[in-house]
Amino acid sequence: xxxxxFYSSITKKIIMSLMGFFLLTFLLVHxxxxxxxxxNKEWFNAGAHFMGSTWYIQAFQWVLFAGFAxxxxxxxxxxxxxxxxxxxxxxRRAAMExxxxxxxxxxxxxxxxxxxxxxxxxxxxxxxxxxGNGVPLTANGEEDMAQLVINLFxxxxxxxxxxxxxxxxxxxxxxxLQSAFQSLGLNHPTYWGFIKGLSRVYAIVIxxxxxxxxxxxxxxxx
Amino acid sequence: MNLKLKIWRQASPQAxxxxxxxxxxNISEDASFLEMxxxxxxxxxxxxxxxxxxxxxxxxxxxxxxxxxxxxxxxGSQKATTTCQLHMRxxxxxxxxxxxxxxxxxxxxxxDLVVDRSAFDEIIQSGGxxxxxxxxxxxxxxxxxxxxxxxxxxxxxxxxxCGACVAACxxxxxxxxxxxxxxxxxxxxxxxxxxxDRVKSMVAKMDELGFGxxxxxxxxxxxxxxxxxxxxxxxxxxxxxxxxLG
Numbered sequence: 001x002x003x004x005x006f007y008s009s010i011t012k013k014i015i016m017s018l019m020g021f022f023l024l025t026f027l028l029v030h031x032x033x034x035x036x037x038x039x040n041k042e043w044f045n046a047g048a049h050f051m052g053s054t055w056y057i058q059a060f061q062w063v064l065f066a067g068f069a070x071x072x073x074x075x076x077x078x079x080x081x082x083x084x085x086x087x088x089x090x091x092r093r094a095a096m097e098x099x100x101x102x103x104x105x106x107x108x109x110x111x112x113x114x115x116x117x118x119x120x121x122x123x124x125x126x127x128x129x130x131x132g133n134g135v136p137l138t139a140n141g142e143e144d145m146a147q148l149v150i151n152l153f154x155x156x157x158x159x160x161x162x163x164x165x166x167x168x169x170x171x172x173x174x175x176x177l178q179s180a181f182q183s184l185g186l187n188h189p190t191y192w193g194f195i196k197g198l199s200r201v202y203a204i205v206i207x208x209x210x211x212x213x214x215x216x217x218x219x220x221x222x
Numbered sequence: 223m224n225l226k227l228k229i230w231r232q233a234s235p236q237a238x239x240x241x242x243x244x245x246x247x248n249i250s251e252d253a254s255f256l257e258m259x260x261x262x263x264x265x266x267x268x269x270x271x272x273x274x275x276x277x278x279x280x281x282x283x284x285x286x287x288x289x290x291x292x293x294x295x296x297x298g299s300q301k302a303t304t305t306c307q308l309h310m311r312x313x314x315x316x317x318x319x320x321x322x323x324x325x326x327x328x329x330x331x332x333x334d335l336v337v338d339r340s341a342f343d344e345i346i347q348s349g350g351x352x353x354x355x356x357x358x359x360x361x362x363x364x365x366x367x368x369x370x371x372x373x374x375x376x377x378x379x380x381x382x383x384c385g386a387c388v389a390a391c392x393x394x395x396x397x398x399x400x401x402x403x404x405x406x407x408x409x410x411x412x413x414x415x416x417x418x419d420r421v422k423s424m425v426a427k428m429d430e431l432g433f434g435x436x437x438x439x440x441x442x443x444x445x446x447x448x449x450x451x452x453x454x455x456x457x458x459x460x461x462x463x464x465x466x467l468g
Contacts, residue, residue: 185460
């Protein structure tokens with residue numbers, strides 16, 4: 001029945017929203033584990049060790065990568081088709097969007113993708129031993145992921161870069177949650193206000209959560 | 223009042239168009255936007271120039287024919303208003319007004335500000351109807367209909383098919399139009415019979431015609447002269463999922 005490449009327009013929206021929900025859940029887990037660094041290194045290392053040594057989480061990691069890949073792939077397919085739908089633009093076009101950051105999803109999304117690659121290079125690839133000198137070790141000879149994070153966040157320039165990237169991700173997230181509900185048809189006047197509020201609160205909580213950690217580490221060690 | 227106008231002129235679908243500057247002087251504040259263009263056209267005809275082509279019919283805000291993109295907004299910036307119901311008192315004296323046709327691949331320019339919106343007719347032909355045998359006129363109250371559903375169906379049916387949603391959307395998506403047409407039937411008992419086939423075929427036709435994909439920016443709802451709600455799009459998404467699953 002589909003007459004557009006890669007499924008119908010609504011099917012693509014549904015795929016985007018389901019993968020989006022999955023990634024939003026992942027970010028919540030990620031920021032929760034990161035926040036252990038605000039308390040002590042041992043808790044964070046225990047969390048990192050659990051994530052890195054449990055077989056089902058290791059397997060799930062590949063599901064997560066697939067989730068990112070599908071979300072990114074369909075984002076580009078949707079965007080290219082959308083550009084093709086208006087070959088001639090307007091001379092003057094007002095900002096008419098009611099979800100303000102919806103205008104920039106492809107741009108904030110592309111920046112997040114670049115940041116994601118850098119982020120994997122800073123942590124995941126180092127842990128896998130693909131780049132760098134490996135993860136520092138604790139006195140007991142165990143991997144000290146917390147120290148790897150602290151070392152990076154002791155550079156002011158890196159902290160500034162990280163904070164800017166997280167802000168841009170926050171703009172992406174502001175549109176994300178409520179948009180995923182709308183795509184799945186979950187919009188009713190009774191609860192739509194709550195969904196929009198929840199979406200904004202989610203974006204603010206995740207953004208502040210990720211930003212507080214590097215600032216805390218940097219200013220503690222200055 | 224006196225106005226400066228930058229209007230898109232294009233002689234034919236194949237011709238290369240361009241913006242042409244005009245001046246409209248001594249325009250009454252009570253004139254509608256279309257009447258202002260009429261006055262300008264009279265002057266152009268007197269000078270022997272080709273008048274500006276634009277779509278219009280009822281001039282009462284109900285037919286959906288007028289279709290100008292005025293100063294960055296379809297039908298101008300006034301809420302819930304078609305171009306024919308937009309009055310010059312909404313503009314400042316001496317203001318420069320940019321007037322463009324709807325821009326979307328499925329709405330090719332025919333001439334100047336006139337675009338071909340037959341794509342919408344094709345979408346309606348693909349499922350925007352109910353199949354019923356003709357016969358004696360049935361009693362209007364023979365099928366009970368929940369008041370809330372009747373109201374929602376009426377709200378959806380208020381869509382005049384002008385195409386402002388497509389023109390406003392940064393993706394040139396027709397989702398608000400199609401969802402209004404899907405909803406006005408799907409909410410009523412007579413339309414429920416063919417609801418699954420209808421939503422699938424109308425969405426397929428919309429895609430085939432080259433409209434963009436909805437990315438939930440909600441610009442369509444903000445600009446719709448009939449204030450059609452995006453809850454119709456959500457309803458169409460729900461029905462589409464239901465139709466595909468069973």
